[in-house]
Amino acid sequence: MFDWEDLRHFLAVGRVGTLSGAARELKVDHATISRRLASLERDLQVRLVERLPRACRLTDVGSHVFTLAQALQDDAFAIERAVRASQSPLAGKVSLSVPPVLVASFLAQHLTEFRRRFPAIQLSVAGQAQQVSLSRREADIAVRLVRPTEAGSVVRKLGTMAFALYASRSYEALTHPERWEFVAYDARFEDMPQQKWLRSLAGKRAIACELSDINSHHAAVRAGAGVGGLPCFLGDADETLLRVADEEPSFARDIWLVVHRDLKSTGPVRAAMDFLVEVMKRNAAFNGASVRR
Known part of the structure; x- marks a missing residue:
């Protein structure tokens, strides 16, 4: 009889297509x-x-085994979810996958409040921009800026994250829009909605620098590196920044909450979900009021 752990590692190779990629996914060498x-x-x-040389390809029998093994793994995760769903006390660990900007600049400041309300629930929050699989228990709850489509999941809109152009109050070209230079994402993110929006506003004006995440954009704009497109909840709260006018309308992205349907009624997961909904509603920056139409 084969070892289940061997099968789990084979599944990762089949999903990712490389040994190194599977190693990163499973956090092994x-x-x-x-x-x-x-x-x-x-x-x-x-x-x-x-x-x-640069990839792994399943053989014909490997493809068949992969399909059967995936079904086995799905059944194993379903058993685990069923057991969790039957545990009603408000105690245990709940894992959340959340975009990094919402972790560092929003959710982190509410963790103390959550802990006071639910002292027996431990939140494990990962700041991740990439999609995670709820069916494989990579997270109990995910917050995403693109509507999730994973089978077996329950999706709810949490709010809207508005963006606007910001510059440091000491930015040298602040009053000369024709001389503005912009803080943008690098080439890997050319298809991201806020990158397209920013580049459309920049037009032929120069890109001062390219950075891979929004928190770095915030730091660069604060330092006077250029004009950046930041979430309004982040930019408006920073007294060193000024929201700068432009002829184009503001841009916004919807925020989505997703949970596997087998876990949505579990006590700890339900408590975490309801808390996320509540704190989002309390912040006017996420209810669409910051978007200029």
Whole structure:
């Protein structure tokens, strides 16, 4: 009989397509993935993966085993969710995956309040821009800026995050829009909605620098590096910044809350979800009031 852990590592290789990528996903080293894969192939006495120079490709039998193994894993996670859903006391750990800007500049300041209300619930918050799988228990709750479509999930709109242009009050070209230079994202994010919005406003004006995350944009704008597109809840709260006028309308992204349907009624998960909804509603910056139409 094969080892389930070997199968779990094989599934990661099948999903990601590389040994190194599977290692990052499972937070182990490359050698562990290779050893687990070899062990599974030895136990099953069949080649499951073709190891190419820069990728891994499933063999025909490997593809069939991957489909069966994925169903096994889904069933295992369903059992775990069912057990959690049956535990009604407001105690335990709830894991959240949230965009980094909402963790550092919004949610973190409410953690003390949550702890006072629910002292037996521990929130484990990961600042992640990428999608996570709720069915694979990579998180109990996810907050996203794109409406999630994962099967088996329940989705609710939390609010709207408005963006506007900001500059340091000491920015040298503050009163000369034709001389503005902009803080933008790098080429990996060209298809991101706020990058398209910012570049449309910048037009032919120069890009002063490119940074990969919104918190770095905030720091660069504060330092006077240029004009940046920031969430209004972040920019308006910073007294060193000024929201600068432009002929174009402001831009906004919807904020979505998603949870697996098997966990939505679990006491700790329900408490965390309701708290997120409440603190979002209390902040006017997330109710659309900051968007100039």
